[in-house]
Amino acid sequence: MSEQLSLIEPQRHTHLRLAAATDPGPRRTRTPGRGGAPAYTDRERHAEDLGRQVSTIADEHRRRSEVLGVDPELILVLEINGPLDPADVERAGLRVLELRSDRALVAFAQDPELTEFVRRNDLYMQGTRGFTDKGYERAAEYETLFDKIDALRPIGSRDLIGVELARHLDEGPDPGEVVRLEINCWCSEDAGEAQRRNADVAAAVGRAGGTVHATSVRATAGWSVVCCDLPVGMLEEVLATDRISWVDLMPSPMLDAPEFLSATPESLPLAVAPSSTAPILAVIDSGIRSAHPLLAPAVIGAEAVGEGIADGGDESGHGTLVASLGLYGSLEEPLATRSSVVPAGRLLSVRVLDRNDRFPDDQAWPDLLLEAMTVAAEAGARVINLSLGDSRRPYAGPRPTPIAAMVDQFIRYHQDVVVVTCAGNYDSGQHDLGRLRSNDYVADLLTLPEPGILDPGTAALSLTVGGLGGGHHQGVFVRASADKVVVGGPNLPSPHTRVGPGPMGAIKPELSAPSGSAVVDTVVGREDRGSTLGKVVGAGGNAPDRLLAAGRGTSYAAPLVSHGALRVLGQYPELNGNSVRALLLVGADQIPTYLDSGAPARQDERRLTGYGRVSPERSEMSDDHRVVLLSQHTIRVNQAHFYRVAIPSSFRVAGGRIDLSVALAFDPPVRVTRLDYLASKMSFQAFHGPSLEEVRLAYVKAATEEDLEDDVALTPSGLRGRLDLQPADTERSRGANQLGRYVRHQKVADDRPDELVIAVRNQNRWDVDNAEQRYSLAVMLQRDTGHPSIYAELRAELEPLVEIEIEAEAGF
Missing domain, CATH: 2.60.120.380 (Jelly Rolls)
Known part of the structure; x- marks a missing residue:
């Protein structure tokens, strides 16, 4: 609006x-109601099919032997046709481990004979139980359970291996090659059971000739991880322990390397120190250049978390650019006029990335993230900016993720803190060049392969930020020519932004902000990735002789929302996190419609740009x-x-x-x-x-x-x-x-x-x-x-x- x-x-x-x-x-x-016609009117036949599947699974499990010193567990995939109450599953003798999707539920059978499940299935087989006084047919016993189950099967390797690891295995590596893995273990809410499975996997890795670097169990968030080196040829045996829910190569963060611009201290706006009571912004990222003229007046600390990260400096410049956007918002106008600027808050940097812009590869990055968030909260941060993401597992829904749960539990516990996350980036090179130039890429964003939001942007209690294209005055107009076309515009999604919804169909991202755009060189007929046209401009941290940087990505949209949160807290310091989020939402500018007419198009727009563009002025x-x-x-x-x-x-x-x-x-x-x-x-x-x-x-x-x-x-x-x-x-x-x-x-x-x-x-x-x-x-x-x-x-x-x-x- x-x-x-x-x-x-x-x-x-x-x-x-x-x-x-x-x-x-x-x-x-x-x-909750569970009305509706049964999916299986021939209950006897359906029960017989399930009974045969159970018998086959139980027979195969009896023939299995110990693997790497671990007795294999019976982990089942229940293929379902609709919402299934986990309580019904657990009363049938199975322990729910994960809602893998709206069509699959994973459960642990403590009793490999599935005695209670078979007993209930036999009762379901007997069919309906007569009629009511009004002539309505009574449901079969346990119908709400078995009517939702289409089939049962044991879990297999195809259910467990992540995209990056699968791609590497397809290349046919030598069995002796050692790879660094993040192994996610099945994690129920029973802390003792979760710890047992984690310890079993760690022991199996050791017996397989691997080296365990770190383990982590957080049962309340469904998070259990073993970080290790393992010979590729031993992977199948480790998977055969049936303690593992997912495994992939260790992640690298989602970063865009900024292009640095020439500038001198004299050409920068004069930065005035914020008040001693200004709210604290914590930037959890690649560190900061704390002596930078735009940051120095606001810096109260530069911490480092993680093995091998010695200090809070910033070799890549990513964290420095993010921090400047969080403190000042868009800097184009102050840079052009050289007017003085006042940071909206004080700055705390918590570095979690090493000199190669990667999370330390011997630790689980969500653990580092949670540790960094805790450090920030203990230091008094009111706003935490997370311009990071795990590109290996784009959100596919509807299940929530353990990483999102960890962040959500942190937010609930720290009720005065606002956490801002980015939606993540999609490679704009995946777009057809002609459709980029015509802006038809906007519709394509909804159908590209794996376009979902990246963790931790799926957290329900965070504000997740999508990217908008560059404005007419955004970026640095060097090497500009009529042959270079900036894709989209200020009221269109960026070609690199990722797409919602979030867990359980929630509107994600909730807000959007400028994140730069792609530039097409019409002469050579390809995207010009080196151009600074349409990019986001802020402080540079890569080298002493570079004071400004230009970049693109939702990493740089998120701090513009963090800036808005700082401004709200600067006016109303007594507000809690819920109130700040509500004010940022109610102050958002509605973006003019950009897809076809009708309610489905409006829903698609919200998947891309949420409720609208952040407006710190209106929220404040x-x-x-x-x-x-x-x-x-x-x-x-x-x-x-x-x-x-x-x-x-x-x-x-x-x-x-x-x-x-x-x-x-x-x-x-x-x-x-x-x-x-x-x-x-x-x-x-x-x-x-x-x-x-x-x-x-x-x-x-x-x-x-x-x-x-x-x-x-x-x-x-x-x-x-x-x-x-x-x-x-x-x-x-x-x-x-x-x-x-x-x-x-x-x-x-x-x-x-x-x-x-x-x-x-x-x-x-x-x-x-x-x-x-x-x-x-x-x-x-x-x-x-x-x-x-x-x-x-x-x-x-x-x-x-x-x-x-x-x-x-x-x-x-």
């Missing part, structure tokens, strides 16, 4: 505090015609809160445009082995017509009469006046960072009520009863500048957001 141009600079104001929630409305806890402050209200609160699970929002008198004046945006951010517990990764779901709806009491009573009545379905998107039937916030609740409520927008071009009639009502709901999935969930709700009201302002009117009724006082939730 773009504001109309005005010759008068709008006056900036602090945001306002949204009045505390009224007494919440109760909601009854429900077991309100103005005369745009007012942001914020509530920072706590809700008990399975309850609802209700808010009044006054309608300004300017909305009753004819003509122009009226905008309403609502953003919600919350930080639920997460668990990778649950079908519902987030412990609870939250959602919001806005109403104009019914009073707050009418809305509240409708929700309470619906909870009593079972009028509310399990899906949080639905509102009580018969409740009129719901505003059509977009995207629809069914889409936005899948994630922990949500935004809905409503636009109208007609005035509000004089006989309509003077207030809107916003309902916020929580639906418990697997959290403990009476658990309390933190959340923040941001509401933006906007009127075009050709009509009377609205800030003063709302300010007369509401407190300025100087500090937040959390009020206790009303009791029942």
Whole structure:
């Protein structure tokens, strides 16, 4: 959404505090519904097929012998046709290890004979259990389990080997060649069981002639890893222990090597030191050039984490460029005018990459990442920027990843910290050159092979950032000519950005920012990767004689969102992480549509650029015609809160445009082995017509009469006046960072009520009863500048957001 141009600079104001929630409305806890016709009407035949498969699997397992001193376990793949409750699987005698996809669930059979599974299958085989008094057929016993299972099979090597390792094996290496591997072990929530499997793999590697460099087990995040050197020829035997969920070559980080530009200290903007209370930005990256004129006034520390990383210096320049963008945002204008600049915060660098721009290859990089994040939090960082990614396993969904869970658990524990991640980069060389020039590459991004977001950008509680093409003034116009075409533009996705959604279909990336673009040389007919046209410009750290750098990639989009978070915290230091995320979402500029018309096209646009372009200015402050209200609160699970929002008198004046945006951010517990990764779901709806009491009573009545379905998107039937916030609740409520927008071009009639009502709901999935969930709700009201302002009117009724006082939730 773009504001109309005005010759008068709008006056900036602090945001306002949204009045505390009224007494919440109760909601009854429900077991998720599993209705619908059975997939297998011939239950006897289906049960017989499953029984034969179980018998074959059990016979083959009995014939297996010890491998490398380890007794093989029976690990099964359940090929399923729809959502399967892990609790049903575990009651049948299997331990769920991983939801590999929406079509496969991996489980461990502690009893290789599968006695309980066979018993239940025999009962299912007997078919339906008669009819109800009303004539409805009763389901077969255990139908909810066996109706969802199409087949069972033991796990095989094809399920376990990653892309990079598979490519290397296809080259036919010598069996004696030693490769450095990251081995992921099966990791249940039982910490002892997870540790046992990890130790078994480490021992097997040693007996196979390998060397173990590091091990790590974090059962609550589903993370168990052995980093090792291993002869290629022994890989199959190690896999045969059935302790391994995935193995690949050790990763290298996703970095774009910046091209350095000539500059002198005198040509740079004068950097003024931030205040001693400015929020701290932690850049976890390749280190920084701490004496750089643009960074030095803000640097409070340069740490290093990981074996072989001796100091916090920056050999590649990546971390230095990222840090400058986080502190200052886009630097093109200050560089051109040589005006002074003030960093939005203080800077802490935590280096995790070695001199070759790689994670140390004898340690698991997620462990280093978590250690670095902990170092940052303990040093007081309020914003953590992660412009890193693992390109080996692009997200394919719907399962969450252990790495995402580790980051999410960190965020939930450190509730005052905002974590910003990048979506990751796709090689623009994969695009057809002609379609790059015509901008048809935008549609191609959705269909390219493995286009998914890279870890840790899949973390549900982080803000993930996608890339937008270069603006007309972005980059350095050296060697420019009419023959070189900058692909796309400021309102189109970059050709290198990666594509959502995130876990469980959540909108990812949530925000987008300029990340540079590709340049096509029309004379030679190829992409010009050396050109600085359209690239992101910032501080350079590679060499003493290079002070500026230009690069492209979502690595450089993420710190622009981190910059926005710093600016919000600079104004409102008492806010928690949820509130900062909500303000960044509600302040985002809506990007004009760029795909075909219709709802599916809008969904595809959100997969590319999220809810819109980050706007630090709009997130930081309100103005005369745009007012942001914020509530920072706590809700008990399975309850609802209700808010009044006054309608300004300017909305009753004819003509122009009226905008309403609502953003919600919350930080639920997460668990990778649950079908519902987030412990609870939250959602919001806005109403104009019914009073707050009418809305509240409708929700309470619906909870009593079972009028509310399990899906949080639905509102009580018969409740009129719901505003059509977009995207629809069914889409936005899948994630922990949500935004809905409503636009109208007609005035509000004089006989309509003077207030809107916003309902916020929580639906418990697997959290403990009476658990309390933190959340923040941001509401933006906007009127075009050709009509009377609205800030003063709302300010007369509401407190300025100087500090937040959390009020206790009303009791029942």
